[in-house]
Amino acid sequence: MLQDLDALSQRIQQIVQLAGDLQSERRALQARIRQLEQEYSGLKDQHQREQSEFTQMSERMARHEQELQAARDESLEARNSLQQQVHEQQARADSLQRRLEHVDAERGRLRQAAAGAQQQIELILERLPGAEN
Template sequence: MLEDLDALSRRIQKVVQLAQGLQAERGTLQARIRQLEQECQSLKTQQAREHEEFTRMSERIARHDQELQAARDETRDERSSLESQVRDHQSRSESMRQRLVQIEADRDRLRDAATGAQQQIELILERLPGAEA
């Protein structure tokens, strides 16, 4: 019977040791769970910050795209206006060039007529009595 009690005592000690080992392992696992929960919370916070930053950057990119498109539109409109002005100036320049050619032709014609008239006047003056011979 003593042997049975000794055996029972050893078995109880083993059970107690196992229970203590399990309690220590449980404490370790609970500490690890707390650590993992903190890491998880930290990652969630970081994810939220990164999401906010992504949202801000997306909005900023959208604004920049709108500003760029507005600048392109303004440039296109300005270019169109400048091209129209160039065409108008070219048209006026061509018109003035043609007018100048016409004026020069009229001037040459008038000069020729004046020269002819002057020659006729000189001939008439030569024929007048008392003209130098």
């Protein structure tokens, strides 16, 4: 019977030892869980900050894209306007060139007519009585 009590005592000591080991392991696991929860919380906060930053960057990029498109549209509109002005000025220059050519031709005819009239006047003056010969 003493042997049974010794065996039981050893068995109880083993159980107490095992229970102590389990409690230590439980505390270690709980500490690890707390550490992992803190890491999770930190990572969650970091993810939220990064998500917020990503959203801000996306919005900023969308605004810049809109501004860029507006600048492109404005540039295209200005280019079209300038091209229209160039065409108008070219047409005006062509018209003025044709008028100048017409005026030059008319001036040439008038010079010829004036020269012919001058010759006729000189001939008439030469035929007048008392003209110097």
